[in-house]
Amino acid sequence: MRLLLILLLAVSSFVHAAEPELLEPQKAFQFAARLQDARSIEVTYRIAPGYYLYRDKFRFSAAPAQVKLGEPQIPPGKRKRDEFFGEVETHRGDLRIVVPFEADGAGLPALTLTAVSQGCADVGVCYTPQEQTAELMLASFARPPAQGDAAAQLFGTQPPVSDSKVTALFASGFWLVVASFFGFGLLLSFTPCVLPMVPILSGIIVGGGAHITKMRGFLLAAVYVLGMAVTYAIAGVAAGLSGAMLAAVLQNPWVVGAFAAVFVALALAMFGLYELQLPVALQSKLAEASGRVKGGHAAGVFVIGVLSALIVGPCVAAPLAGALLYISQSHDVVLGGSALFAMALGMGVPLLVIGASAGALLPKVGPWMETVKRFFGVLLLGVAIYLVSPFIPATVHLLAWGTLLIVTAVFLHAIDPLPVHAHGFQKFSKGVGIIALVAGIAFLIGALSGSRDVLQPLSGLRLGASEPGAPSFKRVGNIAELDSRIQAASGRPVMLDFYADWCVTCKEMERFTFSDPGVQARMAQMLLLQADVTASAPEHLALLKRFRLFGPPGIIFFDRSGREIDGLRVIGFQPAEEFAAVLDRALALR
Amino acid sequence: MTRRGVIALVALVTAGSAAGGYAVRRWWMSAAADASDKRIRADAIFAARLANLSGGTEALEQWRGRVLVVNFWATWCAPCREEIPLFIQMQKHYGARGLQFVGVAIDQREPVAAFQREFGMNYPVLLGGLEAMELMRSTGNRMGVLPYTLVIDRAGRVASSKLGGLKEDQLERLILRLL
Numbered sequence: 001m002r003l004l005l006i007l008l009l010a011v012s013s014f015v016h017a018a019e020p021e022l023l024e025p026q027k028a029f030q031f032a033a034r035l036q037d038a039r040s041i042e043v044t045y046r047i048a049p050g051y052y053l054y055r056d057k058f059r060f061s062a063a064p065a066q067v068k069l070g071e072p073q074i075p076p077g078k079r080k081r082d083e084f085f086g087e088v089e090t091h092r093g094d095l096r097i098v099v100p101f102e103a104d105g106a107g108l109p110a111l112t113l114t115a116v117s118q119g120c121a122d123v124g125v126c127y128t129p130q131e132q133t134a135e136l137m138l139a140s141f142a143r144p145p146a147q148g149d150a151a152a153q154l155f156g157t158q159p160p161v162s163d164s165k166v167t168a169l170f171a172s173g174f175w176l177v178v179a180s181f182f183g184f185g186l187l188l189s190f191t192p193c194v195l196p197m198v199p200i201l202s203g204i205i206v207g208g209g210a211h212i213t214k215m216r217g218f219l220l221a222a223v224y225v226l227g228m229a230v231t232y233a234i235a236g237v238a239a240g241l242s243g244a245m246l247a248a249v250l251q252n253p254w255v256v257g258a259f260a261a262v263f264v265a266l267a268l269a270m271f272g273l274y275e276l277q278l279p280v281a282l283q284s285k286l287a288e289a290s291g292r293v294k295g296g297h298a299a300g301v302f303v304i305g306v307l308s309a310l311i312v313g314p315c316v317a318a319p320l321a322g323a324l325l326y327i328s329q330s331h332d333v334v335l336g337g338s339a340l341f342a343m344a345l346g347m348g349v350p351l352l353v354i355g356a357s358a359g360a361l362l363p364k365v366g367p368w369m370e371t372v373k374r375f376f377g378v379l380l381l382g383v384a385i386y387l388v389s390p391f392i393p394a395t396v397h398l399l400a401w402g403t404l405l406i407v408t409a410v411f412l413h414a415i416d417p418l419p420v421h422a423h424g425f426q427k428f429s430k431g432v433g434i435i436a437l438v439a440g441i442a443f444l445i446g447a448l449s450g451s452r453d454v455l456q457p458l459s460g461l462r463l464g465a466s467e468p469g470a471p472s473f474k475r476v477g478n479i480a481e482l483d484s485r486i487q488a489a490s491g492r493p494v495m496l497d498f499y500a501d502w503c504v505t506c507k508e509m510e511r512f513t514f515s516d517p518g519v520q521a522r523m524a525q526m527l528l529l530q531a532d533v534t535a536s537a538p539e540h541l542a543l544l545k546r547f548r549l550f551g552p553p554g555i556i557f558f559d560r561s562g563r564e565i566d567g568l569r570v571i572g573f574q575p576a577e578e579f580a581a582v583l584d585r586a587l588a589l590r
Numbered sequence: 591m592t593r594r595g596v597i598a599l600v601a602l603v604t605a606g607s608a609a610g611g612y613a614v615r616r617w618w619m620s621a622a623a624d625a626s627d628k629r630i631r632a633d634a635i636f637a638a639r640l641a642n643l644s645g646g647t648e649a650l651e652q653w654r655g656r657v658l659v660v661n662f663w664a665t666w667c668a669p670c671r672e673e674i675p676l677f678i679q680m681q682k683h684y685g686a687r688g689l690q691f692v693g694v695a696i697d698q699r700e701p702v703a704a705f706q707r708e709f710g711m712n713y714p715v716l717l718g719g720l721e722a723m724e725l726m727r728s729t730g731n732r733m734g735v736l737p738y739t740l741v742i743d744r745a746g747r748v749a750s751s752k753l754g755g756l757k758e759d760q761l762e763r764l765i766l767r768l769l
Contacts, residue, residue, distance in 0.1 A: 022753070025733055054666065084671060084705065118666060125735040125754045126667035128696050128723050 023048055025119075025127045026561040033113050033134035036098060041113055041136060043072075045095040050122045055089035057118035057129070060099050067111045070100035103138065110137050133589075137567065181339040185346020214356055221355020223298045225348030227305025233341040253391045260384040262307070267380035309344065378408050391501075398447035405440030409433045473497060473530035478539035479546060482529065486562045489527040493565075493586045494558040498544065500534040503552040505573045516576035522583040557586040565589060632742045634728050635660060640694060640716035643703050648716060654746055656690040657768045662718065662726055662738040663693055665701040669755045670737040674709060676758055680765070681713045687769045688744070694718040694725075696736060743768045 022028075030046040043060070047053055055077040062069050074097050077089030103111065114133045120126035385400045392400075409415075412433030418426060446458055476482045476496070486494050499506045513519055533540035533552060547556050547564075555570040570582055635658075636651045650660070661677060663670035674693075681691045691713035695702045699717060706715050718725070723734050730751050731738045739756060741764050743749045750764050 022733055022735060057666065082668065084665060084708075120667060120669070121735075123754065124669040125737065126664065126669065128664075128726075128734040128736060 022121060022123070022125065023051070024561075025130050026132075026563070028121065028127070029053060029117060029119055029130060031115060031117070031130075031132040031134075033115070033136060035136050035138070038138075039100055039102065041099045041101060043097040043099060043113070043115055045091070045097075045117065047092055047095060047119070049092075051119060052090040052092045052122075053095065053117050053119035055091055057116075058097065059116040061114045062101060063112045063114070064108070066104040066108060068102045068104070070102070073098040073100075108138055110135055112136075135566070177335060178338050178342045181343040182346040185343035186349055187346075218352060218356040220298075220301050221348075221352045223301045224305040224308075224355075225345065225351055227302040228309040228348060229341050229344035231306045231309035232344040233337040237337040237340075256391065257388060260388045264381065264384050267377040267384070271374055271377045374411065378404065395447045398443050402440045402443030402447060405436045405443060409437035409440060412436065473528045476529050476531050476543075477537075479543055482531070482543065485527065485529055486558055489558075489560075489562065491560045492525065492527045493560055493589065494527045494529060494562070495523065495583075495586070496529045496531065496547075496556040496558070498547075498549060498552040498554040498556075499530050499532050500552045501532075505553040508573050509553065509555075509579075513574060513576045513579050516580070518580050519576050519583065522580055522587060525587055526583070557582075559586070559589045630729075630748050632658075632729075632740070632746055632748045634725060635740065635742065635748075636746065638721065638725055640718055640722065642714065642716055643699060643706065648714070650692065653690045653692065655744055656688045657744060657765060658740075658742040659689070659691045659765070660740045660742065661691060661693050662696060662722065662731075662736055664695055664697040664736055665705045666697070667736045671705075673737060673755045674711065676756070676761065678710065678712055680761060684765065684769060685712075689765060689769060692716065694722050696722060741765060741768070 028048045028051045030048075031043070032046075033041055033043045036042040045053060055074055058072060058074060060069055060072055075091075075095070077091045080088050080090055082088045099113070101111070112133055112135050114131060116129050116131050118127070118129045381404055382401075385397070385404065389397050410433075412429050413426075414430060414433030414437045416430075418430060422430075442458055449458075474485060476485055482496065497506075497509075514523070531540065531543050533544060544554075547554065547569075549571075553570075553572060557565045557568045559565050565586060568582060568585060570579065574582070636649075636654055639647045639649045642648050650658075659677070661670075661673075663674070665671065677691050677693075681689065693711065693713065693715040694717075695715055696718050702715060702717065705711075726734050726738055729740055729748060731753060735753055737753075737755055739752045741749045741751070749768055752760075752764075756764075
């Protein structure tokens with residue numbers, strides 16, 4: 001019985017086997033190229049079972065013209081009698097060819113290798129000559145490869161886009177890396193990422209009491225920055241070792257919610273609802289222990305620094321991703337940790353300045369100190385709203401801002417008449433109050449009219465205003481789905497966007513970059529895929545791991561034949577203009 | 591399992607696999623429908639001008655009205671070479687009845703010329719580059735594989751297309767009903 005079934009199956013499948021089932025040539029002969037060292041390229045072909053390539057049909061060429069290719073070293077193949085050509089050699093399985101090259105003139109950034117191959121399938125067909133190209137970056141080989149050959153190779157084929165800016169640094173010496181990261185952190189401190197830390201720190205210092213000195217302010221800031229830096233180093237190393245989805249864990253709604261609650265508590269203290277102080281017994285104990293830093297504050301500030309780093313971390317995920325990628329693949333934990341530590345110190349420099357100046361700027365005592373405290377209280381509440389914004393409905397988000405602004409305005413006497421002989425500060429304060437009041441009302445109206453955009457709360461009221469058509473992404477949830485979508489792209493380049501609800505950068509990309517008409521026009525020529533990894537399911541992690549990503553944001557491009565375009569990934573926010581250039585490169589590839 | 595159940599199962603598997611096989615076949619042949627009234631016009635083929643071995647160019651238009659067999663091949667492609675003696679023999683037999691073979695070689699001039707001499711090819715051989723690959727793609731050979739053979743009827747429509755080598759009986763069946 002079973003035999004009959006098998007026979008039937010076999011027969012019916014052969015009935016229609018007149019047309020051979022063939023792989024696409026790119027799948028039958030999978031091509032890859034990378035720099036082996038400063039003077040040779042390694043070309044590999046992964047040849048599918050049942051397919052073969054002719055040894056004497058490979059042709060290699062390179063652009064630009066300064067690049068001279070040497071004789072390719074092709075291993076001997078299997079000899080086969082051919083009635084027309086005599087003996088021919090063919091290759092099956094994995095084939096590795098080394099192509100030596102020389103580049104006239106130093107400083108050549110990249111070369112394009114074009115490889116032509118010819119092959120056949122055992123079922124009795126041959127493929128027309130296949131031409132494949134690879135763009136190889138030479139930059140990392142400008143000097144003889146120093147340490148970490150693996151890393152250099154890993155990143156050698158990536159053009160300087162986003163993440164590779166960071167990774168390229170690792171090819172050089174230890175201290176150079178650490179110093180570079182310090183400078184990098186300094187640059188990062190000018191991004192909005194660090195802004196939430198300013199009110200936190202200032203709140204700590206101002207809340208510390210009236211007897212604050214320059215030294216004390218500086219020390220508090222230093223402790224805070226140290227906490228932050230240690231956290232970055234530890235988190236970086238840990239993430240590198242585990243390969244876990246760091247940002248996702250730390251952006252867990254409960255973690256963020258708890259932290260927001262801490263902010264609210266701090267804000268209430270600023271408003272004078274209660275005095276924020278540790279129990280006296282504990283205070284004195286800590287004071288004894290913490291020597292020069294008085295008041296037992298240091299440990300608390302350190303902890304707040306640690307927490308701040310965790311929460312703000314995902315904001316700087318883009319540069320972090322490059323470093324974490326390196327750590328996880330090189331297992332050079334010391335260098336990776338040091339680099340991240342240095343980066344965090346760099347980020348902390350402005351905070352140190354604020355710490356020192358806050359002490360310096362504060363007058364001995366004054367009633368306006370209360371105003372400053374309230375101001376920071378408002379800022380802390382704002383930070384709390386910002387933190388929880390990804391997890392609350394947009395309407396609630398708008399309502400929260402509206403309420404905060406209106407209450408602030410009332411406290412600023414926006415609706416009280418000014419005294420007849422009001423002095424300048426009162427007038428200024430009323431002006432600010434009215435601005436806050438109007439903005440708050442706008443948020444309220446926005447919330448009630450169904451707007452969902454915090455940056456344009458009244459956009460829902462615009463008559464006939466056309467929303468910028470959001471690009472339509474197709475969702476992919478796992479690797480199989482991704483592969484089949486890419487296969488079905490039918491010659492279009494593919495853009496894969498990793499997204500999560502908690503990923504602020506992703507939302508910024510959506511709002512500011514994807515909405516640009518130029519970017520949209522280019523994106524329309526691609527198949528747009530989106531992997532929503534909010535849930536962090538195992539298949540999501542597998543998807544991320546496949547592209548060596550730790551979490552969103554991350555945009556990967558595939559060329560028209562479905563292969564990932566090496567190095568052309570965008571990790572982190574890119575403004576429309578830059579992103580359009582990246583899209584152009586993806587579209588330009590044949 | 592009851593006897594009736596077995597029969598039902600066998601029938602189901604047969605029908606299912608036949609349908610599956612048919613679907614696969616339709617997918618492969620998407621561009622070349624086999625029903626005669628659905629034949630697509632071979633205008634792109636007739637419009638092509640390709641280089642011949644003596645350095646000139648020739649239009650495929652000149653063979654319109656005959657039963658035209660266009661064979662895409664190359665000297666380095668072993669399965670292609672195997673069927674060429676068959677083509678030579680068929681050209682000899684049926685040429686007088688209006689059958690015309692044309693070879694389009696995706697290849698270099700020298701080996702093709704040498705091959706033509708050595709095997710005594712009795713039908714025209716043209717050289718194809720990118721435009722010939724495009725012809726293959728546009729007529730249903732999505733992956734540009736060789737050998738690839740198109741049979742075009744007297745009305746200038748694609749009667750059949752074949753990826754891979756042809757056997758004598760297959761080719762005769764395709765051609766004789768058109769002559």
